[in-house]
Amino acid sequence: MKLLLDTHALIWWLAGDASLGKNAVEVIGDESNEILISAASAMEISTKFRLGKLPKAAVLATDLAEYAAEQGFVELSISMAHAAMAGNLAIAHKDPFDRILIAQSLIEQAPLVSNETIFDGFGIQRIW
Numbered sequence: 001m002k003l004l005l006d007t008h009a010l011i012w013w014l015a016g017d018a019s020l021g022k023n024a025v026e027v028i029g030d031e032s033n034e035i036l037i038s039a040a041s042a043m044e045i046s047t048k049f050r051l052g053k054l055p056k057a058a059v060l061a062t063d064l065a066e067y068a069a070e071q072g073f074v075e076l077s078i079s080m081a082h083a084a085m086a087g088n089l090a091i092a093h094k095d096p097f098d099r100i101l102i103a104q105s106l107i108e109q110a111p112l113v114s115n116e117t118i119f120d121g122f123g124i125q126r127i128w
Contacts, residue, residue, distance in 0.1 A: 007041040024127060044097040085106065
């Protein structure tokens with residue numbers, strides 16, 4: 001199965017953080033699954049690190065691609081189709097990173113691994 005990780009799920013996975021849901025740990029750790037990491041997550045991590053909201057993420061802010069590759073995760077670029085869908089989503093959610101992840105989940109037909117219950121109303125499959 002193809003899965004897309006929300007940024008917090010990615011960070012918690014890489015940190016071994018117990019905040020990651022048990023089901024999320026199982027599906028991410030299942031080597032038969034293809035785990036996608038959005039370019040939006042790289043931007044979100046580096047932006048939040050720069051702003052001081054993720055002070056412990058210095059390594060991820062600069063070397064996320066390397067850490068993702070070490071885990072066997074696949075980079076997911078932001079395509080024109082992803083960006084257009086994200087911009088056109090008729091939803092009351094302003095976070096641009098989340099909008100891209102929602103669009104990517106829909107277009108790539110990849111469930112989103114996230115604890116964000118607000119995503120349940122956006123037509124995606126969410127795993128947690």
